[in-house]
Amino acid sequence: MYGIFSYDIGSPRVGFKHGDYVLDLDVVALLGYFADVSVDTSIFAQPFLNDFIALGEPIHQAVWQRITTLLTDEQGFAEVRDQVFIHNSRVQMHLPIRIGDYTDFYAGIHHAENVGRMFRPDGDPLLPNYRHMPVAYHGRASSIVVSGMPIRRPEGQFLGPDKQPVFGPSQALDFELELGLIIGKSSTLGEPISVEEAEDYIFGVTLFNDWSARDIQRWEYQPLGPFLGKNFASSISAWVLPFEALEPFRIKGPVQEPVPLPYLQVQEPGHFYLALEVWLETENGERVCISTSNARHLYWNFAQMIAHHTVNGCNLNIGDVVATGTISGTEPDTFGSLLELSWNGQRPLNVSPTEIRTFLNDGDTITLRGYGLKNGVRTELGDVTGTIYTKSESANL
Amino acid sequence: MYGIFSYDIGSPRVGFKHGDYVLDLDVVALLGYFADVSVDTSIFAQPFLNDFIALGEPIHQAVWQRITTLLTDEQGFAEVRDQVFIHNSRVQMHLPIRIGDYTDFYAGIHHAENVGRMFRPDGDPLLPNYRHMPVAYHGRASSIVVSGMPIRRPEGQFLGPDKQPVFGPSQALDFELELGLIIGKSSTLGEPISVEEAEDYIFGVTLFNDWSARDIQRWEYQPLGPFLGKNFASSISAWVLPFEALEPFRIKGPVQEPVPLPYLQVQEPGHFYLALEVWLETENGERVCISTSNARHLYWNFAQMIAHHTVNGCNLNIGDVVATGTISGTEPDTFGSLLELSWNGQRPLNVSPTEIRTFLNDGDTITLRGYGLKNGVRTELGDVTGTIYTKSESANL
Numbered sequence: 001m002y003g004i005f006s007y008d009i010g011s012p013r014v015g016f017k018h019g020d021y022v023l024d025l026d027v028v029a030l031l032g033y034f035a036d037v038s039v040d041t042s043i044f045a046q047p048f049l050n051d052f053i054a055l056g057e058p059i060h061q062a063v064w065q066r067i068t069t070l071l072t073d074e075q076g077f078a079e080v081r082d083q084v085f086i087h088n089s090r091v092q093m094h095l096p097i098r099i100g101d102y103t104d105f106y107a108g109i110h111h112a113e114n115v116g117r118m119f120r121p122d123g124d125p126l127l128p129n130y131r132h133m134p135v136a137y138h139g140r141a142s143s144i145v146v147s148g149m150p151i152r153r154p155e156g157q158f159l160g161p162d163k164q165p166v167f168g169p170s171q172a173l174d175f176e177l178e179l180g181l182i183i184g185k186s187s188t189l190g191e192p193i194s195v196e197e198a199e200d201y202i203f204g205v206t207l208f209n210d211w212s213a214r215d216i217q218r219w220e221y222q223p224l225g226p227f228l229g230k231n232f233a234s235s236i237s238a239w240v241l242p243f244e245a246l247e248p249f250r251i252k253g254p255v256q257e258p259v260p261l262p263y264l265q266v267q268e269p270g271h272f273y274l275a276l277e278v279w280l281e282t283e284n285g286e287r288v289c290i291s292t293s294n295a296r297h298l299y300w301n302f303a304q305m306i307a308h309h310t311v312n313g314c315n316l317n318i319g320d321v322v323a324t325g326t327i328s329g330t331e332p333d334t335f336g337s338l339l340e341l342s343w344n345g346q347r348p349l350n351v352s353p354t355e356i357r358t359f360l361n362d363g364d365t366i367t368l369r370g371y372g373l374k375n376g377v378r379t380e381l382g383d384v385t386g387t388i389y390t391k392s393e394s395a396n397l
Numbered sequence: 398m399y400g401i402f403s404y405d406i407g408s409p410r411v412g413f414k415h416g417d418y419v420l421d422l423d424v425v426a427l428l429g430y431f432a433d434v435s436v437d438t439s440i441f442a443q444p445f446l447n448d449f450i451a452l453g454e455p456i457h458q459a460v461w462q463r464i465t466t467l468l469t470d471e472q473g474f475a476e477v478r479d480q481v482f483i484h485n486s487r488v489q490m491h492l493p494i495r496i497g498d499y500t501d502f503y504a505g506i507h508h509a510e511n512v513g514r515m516f517r518p519d520g521d522p523l524l525p526n527y528r529h530m531p532v533a534y535h536g537r538a539s540s541i542v543v544s545g546m547p548i549r550r551p552e553g554q555f556l557g558p559d560k561q562p563v564f565g566p567s568q569a570l571d572f573e574l575e576l577g578l579i580i581g582k583s584s585t586l587g588e589p590i591s592v593e594e595a596e597d598y599i600f601g602v603t604l605f606n607d608w609s610a611r612d613i614q615r616w617e618y619q620p621l622g623p624f625l626g627k628n629f630a631s632s633i634s635a636w637v638l639p640f641e642a643l644e645p646f647r648i649k650g651p652v653q654e655p656v657p658l659p660y661l662q663v664q665e666p667g668h669f670y671l672a673l674e675v676w677l678e679t680e681n682g683e684r685v686c687i688s689t690s691n692a693r694h695l696y697w698n699f700a701q702m703i704a705h706h707t708v709n710g711c712n713l714n715i716g717d718v719v720a721t722g723t724i725s726g727t728e729p730d731t732f733g734s735l736l737e738l739s740w741n742g743q744r745p746l747n748v749s750p751t752e753i754r755t756f757l758n759d760g761d762t763i764t765l766r767g768y769g770l771k772n773g774v775r776t777e778l779g780d781v782t783g784t785i786y787t788k789s790e791s792a793n794l
Contacts, residue, residue, distance in 0.1 A: 101539050106621060115620075127619050132562045133554055137621035138535035138628070142498050142712050143586055152587040154709035157530055157658060165529045167658045189540055189630070190549040216709065222524050223512075224503060224534035225622020231535070232709040233586070261554060261564045312551035312613065312629040315539050 001239035004094040014044040021085040037062045048098040050319045053203045093238035095146040100317040105136040109299035111326040114340045134300035140231035147238045147384040154232035158215035170213035173360040176326040177336030180208030183320040190313040198306035206237035207368040207384040208323045239382025249273045249372035270301040276370045283363025286352045293329045398636035401491040411441040418482040434459045445495040447716045450600045490635035492543040497714040502533040506696035508723040511737045531697035531705045537628035544635045544781040551629035555612035567610035570757040573723040574733030577605030580717040587710040595703035603634035604765040604781040605720045636779025646670045646769035667698040673767045680760025683749045690726045
């Protein structure tokens with residue numbers, strides 16, 4: 001996995017995660033290890049991955065190959081171990097991508113059904129368009145932060161107990177378990193990307209936490225969708241897993257009925273079997289896995305999301321983030337948000353004998369984890385973590 | 398007004414609009430005219446205004462002052478006229494801003510009411526939150542184009558006559574008459590901008606056309622808001638009017654009842670009296686003003702939009718675009734979209750004895766104009782224009 005890190009007094013540069021160490025690709029390049037891969041050595045001395053991503057697929061493959069060879073060969077870095085491996089206790093991670101636009105899909109069908117059941121109890125849980133298109137909205141790019149950054153509880157306007165708008169800190173702060181795709185190739189305005197080509201536009205995959213203030217969101221979202229209920233912060237992994245690394249976990253997706261329009265018809269397998277977990281750690285140190293889900297629960301796959309996004313001519317750029325929406329399973333302990341896990345606060349969650357939750361408390365840390373497992377080989381996604389605080393505590397952070 | 402232009406074989410640089418000429422600020426700077434203003438001359442040799450904007454208010458004022466003095470003094474550019482003034486027939490205009498995030502408000506109350514009357518005929522035309530907060534959603538930054546760029550009719554999914562989803566070119570392509578604010582100062586994530594400080598974050602103002610495909614939008618927008626119905630293209634003026642130039646046109650806004658929450662309470666006057674016009678030119682050259690509106694019809698003012706946008710800690714960056722939403726007046730010939738002007742197609746618009754419109758035809762050109770007028774002095778906003786074409790015609794453009 002690639003990320004942007006710094007240590008000691010050095011400036012941010014590209015690193016490669018290797019167990020508890022970060023391989024400093026800037027130094028690796030300066031030492032000449034990429035001489036036969038025809039990359040400019042300065043490409044790893046950048047504060048974002050964008051320029052590396054822009055080199056394109058063949059270079060990414062060559063670099064990946066070279067790194068893997070060097071790491072598996074005992075003599076690979078034998079002479080320079082201390083120069084190129086930095087223990088993760090010494091590094092600071094940075095936002096890996098200079099993000100252009102950020103789009104959030106709603107492709108987790110069980111999440112959409114749960115929300116429908118809670119808020120439209122008398123109707124069909126899914127709105128009529130849901131099975132015809134991957135519904136999405138535009139999110140806020142400026143407030144996407146790297147894993148580890150503390151998350152300030154947003155203040156805002158929501159309906160109080162007497163149904164009148166009040167102002168204050170959100171009382172219904174939530175996480176959302178999502179995957180984030182990092183776009184690796186720019187498209188041209190006016191030119192759709194076909195569903196067949198769509199995966200070529202994905203550079204890598206991250207875990208993504210679309211923090212949500214449910215009380216703010218509920219009051220504001222009609223008719224134009226979520227705004228301040230979401231845009232106070234989203235957290236993205238520090239480490240980006242190249243899309244190719246997901247190949248062993250490719251599976252067929254759910255039967256799509258009704259059959260989508262031709263521009264969304266995709267050759268299966270186009271989904272991925274990736275285990276997903278949500279961990280909650282309370283301020284007093286209790287730590288519990290509150291949900292286990294799987295990327296297979298997405299109704300629409302990545303290729304369909306990208307084809308739909310661009311079918312009207314909307315262009316994608318390198319560094320755009322396309323998130324999947326909340327990925328919930330079918331069972332109550334597989335839901336991807338506290339909104340669902342606590343069923344809108346009606347079924348508080350027992351975190352421990354002494355702690356219950358409906359929504360997030362100050363001091364709570366949410367960590368999203370994910371991995372693929374095949375033939376005993378485990379491929380990790382970069383995890384994403386964040387701790388909630390309120391304004392008055394900010395001086396202590 | 399400032400913009401980015403190029404001519405002959407020169408690279409894009411900052412220009413200042415002066416009647417039918419563009420004042421080449423890069424050359425003006427190289428000739429030493431800004432020697433006493435302490436700006437790095439390279440600031441005008443940039444392909445976007447962002448670096449100039451980042452210099453901050455005192456420098457903008459000094460530059461503006463210097464340019465105005467030189468332009469009003471007959472001897473100002475006497476010796477170098479041919480070097481610094483480029484006739485607009487020779488210039489190509491470029492997107493003036495490297496846009497970060499783009500937000501679209503819904504602050505035109507008569508537009509919101511009209512939409513409500515059309516689509517929720519049995520209810521209150523305004524949703525319950527409307528008078529409590531400036532409703533907004535995130536738009537797509539990548540597909541914002543400069544005035545003059547042709548606009549490709551989007552294809553997409555919408556409900557056909559039998560209420561089943563079909564795919565094809567939008568049959569309900571529309572414009573929206575809006576103002577766009579260019580953010581001039583970055584704020585810190587987690588730190589709201591107060592309504593009192595909010596105007597300090599505005600560098601300049603443009604006209605903004607939020608092209609909309611009503612059929613696509615109507616089918617997709619529940620529950621997360623507009624997506625492909627909007628993100629195929631938005632058009633922004635090539636010229637950015639510095640916010641200070643609006644000062645003479647400041648007026649009190651409408652009485653806000655109920656009184657907004659304190660974070661939205663603003664010292665009046667905080668609105669602006671700016672005449673707005675929409676011109677339609679058909680492919681056969683008929684040209685008619687189809688709407689005259691005014692910025693005074695906004696319910697929420699600029700300061701309130703910015704205060705609301707950031708009250709949850711969402712950060713703004715230099716070069717972000719904040720658009721107002723469609724600005725309709727109260728009378729049928731003052732509506733800011735064809736959706737309203739043709740009342741959702743029920744009252745086709747007579748453009749000429751031979752041309753009627755419900756939505757836009759291929760070959761139609763929409764031009765938005767705007768100006769303030771006080772004591773005989775007219776201050777123009779940069780206009781914004783775009784011509785509709787469909788895919789098959791693109792080879793001819």
